[in-house]
Amino acid sequence: MQQTPTRTDRDPDRARDADRTAAPERPGEPILSVRGLKTHFATDEGVVRAVDGVDFDLHPGEVLGIVGESGCGKSITMKSVMRLVQHPGRIVAGEIRYRRPAGDGKKAIDVDLATLRPQGRAIRRIRGGDIALIPQEPMASFSPLHSIGDQIVEAILLHQRVGRREAKRIAIEKLAEVGMPNPQQRFDAYSWQLSGGLRQRAVIALALSCNPSVLVADEPTTAIDVTTQAQVLELLKDLQRDHGSSIVFITHDLGVIAQLADHVVVMYLGRVMEQGPVRDIFHAPQHPYTRALLQSVPSLHAEPRVALPTVSGSIPHPLHRPTGCPFHPRCPDAMPGRCDVAMPAMASVDGRPPVACFLHHDQAEEDAA
């Protein structure tokens, strides 16, 4: 426990609460509301704080992008939400409020997912049925020993009150919807008989099969080639428009975020550095980390034959987290004696989106360690 060297006279809690509501373009109740989420992995070498205090809201019909370098906790955050974190990982603190009005023949839900048993019936109902996953590796996400149809039907039978025949009809319909050619035949195909792009479509059909309210897309386009990537993104956009579902899109590709997302959460070492509407993040990035990420995106207008700027340094070892702001060792604007001592709180200044950086405000987290 470290005391912040300079305390502001504003109450940090009240300031943060105010920030949460400061988003006039995001009306309505959030469907998913994550507060203070901490997921730690107790390994033999020590505790890895993969997610270490994450707050964000997902509103109905919104595409929320979570960006950050590999290993910054993006995937673990969403796996925590779906309660898919496996031993030795554990949610140690925080709230994951999932709130969905009645509809689609489903009852209204208002539950803190963090309190559910990770293999219990309650979370299993929500998994796949309410919150579906489009995984990172479409190549390996279908069992090679079962046909894709079998694996989609299985999900439908779990969450919908239909017979096997009707489930098959729905599965084929979903395959057609995601643009699978010859869905009737492909129903019986095995994943290894399909190309990368078709596999990705099949995975999306599986995720959509139970009309989920929230889709978690975990870097769904990293494993496929650029052309197919564009098609898959186009497909996700269309589906989002048609169904009005909310999507959490995890990626390290800022280009994809610019295309798809409404709202962006920038993560670094298990913490949110900055979040806000996509145009604010792209046009007026506040956090040095966000700026560095944006500068490292190749641009057509850049000077030719000039080395692409990168975020200097690399992500520290998970067991050797820097003190204070986790980004300070790599930060060009780090202020010695401040950034390496205290963790800046998420706070917004002058109505701008909230950011966790001492360059913009002077609020420190109370429990910065």
Place this chain on the structure above:
Amino acid sequence: MHWFILKRLMVVPLLLFIFSIIAFVLIQAPPGDYLTSYIAELAQGGTTITQDQIDSLRRQYGLDQPVYVQYFLWVGNLLQGDLGYSFEWRRSNAELIGERLLLTLALTTLSLIFTWVVAIPIGIISATRQYSVIDYVFTVLNYIGLATPNFLLALVLMWIAFDSFGLSVTGLFSPEFQQAPWSWARFADMMGKIWLPMIVLGTAGTAQIARVVRANLLDELGKPYTEMARAKGLPEWKLVLKYPTRVAIAPVVSTLGWYFPQLLSGGLVVAVVMSLPTIGPLLLRALVGQDMYLAGTIILIYCILTVVGTLVSDVLLALLDPRIRMDGA
């Protein structure tokens, strides 16, 4: 699938041909032939035998023919169901092998089932509860099982059965059924005794297979398709059994082919200790007594069992994994 089985079946005659040559070479390998030892035996007993008699015996058994002719004579007889004659036992090989083979197969199959029924669930429980108390308990038991020689376990179990329950559990039959023809009573008597060698022989493979299943399953549990099944909302035990376990038991199924011969030779000491009327001790005696036609025939039967076992395991693997059955079909 039919095509797959057909393709496998077409290889069988070729394999059997090769194995029969190997078996025949083994028969011919020791210096001299069984007539030499027969004559030596007769001479030892004081009976003199004339060269004419020897020659007529040689002709009778085709020993005056070139080796390849002898081979075809032997194979030809085998194909007609004539397994030859054992000099040592002075009985036909078919008679000697017949019931022992049946009992061996019954015992081996039961041991195999015992092994799988015990080992696969242990492997699954250990893998899904890695580093838990139950995993460690199974691990310790596995190593004990792995380190305990079969015959020692046999002796210990026999002693326990005898000491605590007053059961004499050697052999597969009670004295009154030893030579009796098959009947329900004899079958029941056998079933009352066969469980002990079944446990002894089955335990040997259990530890190994449990470790294999555990290791494979641990690999598969981390695969994205397992997580995807979890993300669908499947109950944990259901998804573990349906997806990763099916992959994890494939290597176990593929060992089926050599399980039979392994057990036939591996179970030899147990068979001797428990005086089981199985085929292993017969082979041992045949080898010691240079009863090479009997030994060769038994070896050929081992080979056939291996081929059949491999075929069965191939078919089972193809049923488990569509990639195998669709390969080249």
